[in-house]
Amino acid sequence: MAHPLHLTITVEVLDSEAELSPAEATVWHQARAATDHSYAPYSHFHVGAALLLDDGSVFRGTNQENAAYPSGLCAERTALFGLAVNQPDRHIVGMAVAARPATGAFGPAMPCGACRQVMTEYENRQGRPIPLLLPGPNGSIYRFRSLGDLLPFQFNADDLPKVK
Numbered sequence: 130m131a132h133p134l135h136l137t138i139t140v141e142v143l144d145s146e147a148e149l150s151p152a153e154a155t156v157w158h159q160a161r162a163a164t165d166h167s168y169a170p171y172s173h174f175h176v177g178a179a180l181l182l183d184d185g186s187v188f189r190g191t192n193q194e195n196a197a198y199p200s201g202l203c204a205e206r207t208a209l210f211g212l213a214v215n216q217p218d219r220h221i222v223g224m225a226v227a228a229r230p231a232t233g234a235f236g237p238a239m240p241c242g243a244c245r246q247v248m249t250e251y252e253n254r255q256g257r258p259i260p261l262l263l264p265g266p267n268g269s270i271y272r273f274r275s276l277g278d279l280l281p282f283q284f285n286a287d288d289l290p291k292v293k
Contacts, residue, residue, distance in 0.1 A: 136281055141272040142265060149262075149270070152223060156181040157262055157270070159189055160225035161235060167191035167204065173231035176238060178204040180212055181223035188212045188219075205244040209251050220255050224248075224276070225262040237266050245280040252276045253285055 143149065149157055156179045163177025169192055176192040190208025194201040202210075205226060212219065228238030240248065240263075252259045258275035265271045277283065 138278045138281065139274065140278065143270040143272060145268060146270065152181060153225075153260075153262060153272075156187060156223045156225040157227070159187045160227040160262075163189040163191050163204065164227055164229055164235075168193045169231070170194060171196070171198070174228060175231060176204040176226065176228045178208040178224065178226050180208050180221045181225075182212075182216070183220040183222050186219075188216065203241060203244050205240050206247050209247055213251075220257070221251065221259045223260050223262070227264060235264060237264050239263060240279060242280075245276075246283060248276040249280050249283045250285070 146154065146157065159179035159181075160177045163179060164175040165177075166189075167175040167177060169175050171194050174192070178190045180188045180190075182188060188208060188211065190204045190206070190211055192201065192204045193207060205224075208224075212221070226238060226240060227235055229235045248259075248261075252275065258277070261271075261273040261276055261279070263271040263273070273279065
C-alpha cells in the first residue's frame, strides 16, 4: 500500500552578507567576482562558482556558453571539473554560486539538475558534506549544510551494478 515519505531539508536563510562567517564571505565574494569572467554572449546571464578548499585557497569556475547550446557548461561544473584536474588531492570545505544579468544586479539562482548531480558526486567522493551558499530573493542568502540537500534522491555509485 502506498504511503507518504516526508523529507526534511533545513536551509538557513540569511538576511544579508553581514551574517556570513569570514570564510563564507570569502567564497561568497569570490563567486560574485567570478561572474566577470563568464562567457555568456547568448543568454547574457553571468554565473560564477567558487570552491573554498581545505588549505584556505579558492578555486573558481564560470559558465561557458557555445553557439551550439548543448555544448556550453555551467559554472558549478567548470569549477568542480577544473579542481579535479588541477588539484585532485584538495578537499572542498565550502561552495558558493552567484549570478547576474550582463547589466543589472545579482539575483537568485539555483543550480540546474545536471549540476546538482555532479555536485553531489563530488561530495560523495570526498566523503564529507560540502556547505553551500546560494543567492535568494531580495539580497538573502540560502545556507545549505550539504550539497546533497539539493538532490535528496540522487543517482550514485550504489545504484550501479557491482563489477567484479
